[in-house]
Amino acid sequence: MxxxxxxxxxxxxxxxxxxxxxxxxxxxxxxxxxxxxxxxxxxxxxxxxxxxxxxxxxxxxxxxxxxxxxxxxxxxxxxxxxxxxxxxxxxxxxxxxxxxxxxxxxxxxxxxxxxxxxxxxxxxxxxxxxxTQLGAFPLPVEVIPFGWQTTKALVEEMLVAMDVMNRDVTLRMNGEAPLVTDEANYILDLHLKRIGNPRQLAMVLNQIPGVVENGLFIxxxxxxxxxxxxxxxxxxxxxxxxxxxxxxxxxxxxxxxxxxxx
CATH class of the missing domain: 3.40.50.1360 (Rossmann fold)
Structure with a gap:
C-alpha cells in the first residue's frame, strides 16, 4: 500500500x-x-x-x-x-x-x-x-456546439425564475479550446451555489433547445x-x-x- x-x-x-x-x-x-x-x-x-x-x-x-x-x-x-x-x-x-x-x-x-x-x-x-442541499458543485449541462452561446443565454434567462442562489454560467474549457465530450458536445457549468428545487430545474433545463442533458440525477x-x-x-x-x-x-x-x- x-x-x-x-x-x-x-x-x-x-x-x-x-x-x-x-x-x-x-x-x-x-x-x-x-x-x-x-x-x-x-x-x-x-x-x-x-x-x-x-x-x-x-x-x-x-x-x-x-x-x-x-x-x-x-x-x-x-x-x-x-x-x-x-x-x-x-x-x-x-x-x-x-x-x-x-x-x-x-x-x-x-x-x-x-x-x-x-x-x-x-x-x-x-x-x-x-x-444537505445540492448546488455547491457547479451543475454541468451538456449542449450541442451549434449555437451554444444562444443556448447559454436561454439557460441564463431561465435561471431568473428558478429557486437558485447564483446564476453564473460558464463554458467548460480544455486549455484554450472548449472541452468536447465523448458525444462531441460542449459542457456549460452552472454555478448556482444552492438549488431549491432540483426536480423542477432538471425538467426545465431539458426543454431548452440545444440542451442535450443535465447533470441532475433525480x-x-x-x-x-x-x-x-x-x-x-x-x-x-x-x-x-x-x-x-x-x-x-x-x-x-x-x-x-x-x-x-x-
Missing amino acids: PADLSPIDKAKFVAAKRAVDLIEDRMTVGLGTGSTAAWMVRCLAERVREEGLRVTGVPTSRRTAELARQLGVPITTLDDAKWLDMTIDGADEFDPALNLIKGGGAALLQEKIVATASDQMVVIADAAKEV DICDIVVIGHGDGRVVLRDINSGETEDGRVDFAPTDNIFTDLGD
Missing part, C-alpha cells in the same frame, strides 16, 4: 471495494467514469482475476472502457446488453434523498443513459460529497456507499430505508494501485 495515499483516495477505495461486493456472478454492470469509479473498476478486476467472477461491464466513457480493457474486465456496449443489473458510479454531490449532481468528468450523458437502463444504481463517494440512485479514510463504510438504501455500517480492510494488491493513466 503506498504510504502517501491521501485520506480521500483511501475513502474512495473502501467505498468502491464495498460496492463491488454487491456484484453477483453473471451480472451485467454499468461502469461509471471518474476517479472514484476508476477505483471500482480496479476492485472489480481484482474479483475477476482472483475469484473468477463472471461479469460484463458497460462503460460510460472511452476512458473507462480503456481502463477496463487494460485490467481484463470484459466489456460490451449498451446496445448489445440492452438492460443492466446494476450501475456503479461516483457523484459530485448527493443529498439526503440520494438526488445527485454528476458530470464533473464530462460523461454525464452516457452515465445517465446507462444508469437509467439498470435495475439498480449504486453511487460510491467519500463523505465530503454528502450535502430518483435514479438506489444505494449510496460512503467511504471514510479510516476504512469505515456506510451503505444507505433509499428504497428499504436501511443503513449498514461496516469496515473494509485496507489491504489492496499492488495491481489495484498500478498507475494506468486513468
Whole structure:
C-alpha cells in the first residue's frame, strides 16, 4: 500500500471495494467514469482475476472502457446488453434523498443513459460529497456546439425564475479550446451555489433547445456507499430505508494501485 495515499483516495477505495461486493456472478454492470469509479473498476478486476467472477461491464466513457480493457474486465456496449443489473458510479454531490449532481468528468450523458437502463444504481463517494442541499458543485449541462452561446443565454434567462442562489454560467474549457465530450458536445457549468428545487430545474433545463442533458440525477440512485479514510463504510438504501455500517480492510494488491493513466 503506498504510504502517501491521501485520506480521500483511501475513502474512495473502501467505498468502491464495498460496492463491488454487491456484484453477483453473471451480472451485467454499468461502469461509471471518474476517479472514484476508476477505483471500482480496479476492485472489480481484482474479483475477476482472483475469484473468477463472471461479469460484463458497460462503460460510460472511452476512458473507462480503456481502463477496463487494460485490467481484463470484459466489456460490451449498451446496445448489445440492452438492460443492466446494476450501475456503479461516483457523484459530485448527493443529498439526503440520494438526488445527485454528476458530470464533473464530462460523461454525464452516457452515465445517465446507462444508469437509467439498470435495475439498480449504486453511487460510491467519500463523505465530503454528502450535502444537505445540492448546488455547491457547479451543475454541468451538456449542449450541442451549434449555437451554444444562444443556448447559454436561454439557460441564463431561465435561471431568473428558478429557486437558485447564483446564476453564473460558464463554458467548460480544455486549455484554450472548449472541452468536447465523448458525444462531441460542449459542457456549460452552472454555478448556482444552492438549488431549491432540483426536480423542477432538471425538467426545465431539458426543454431548452440545444440542451442535450443535465447533470441532475433525480430518483435514479438506489444505494449510496460512503467511504471514510479510516476504512469505515456506510451503505444507505433509499428504497428499504436501511443503513449498514461496516469496515473494509485496507489491504489492496499492488495491481489495484498500478498507475494506468486513468
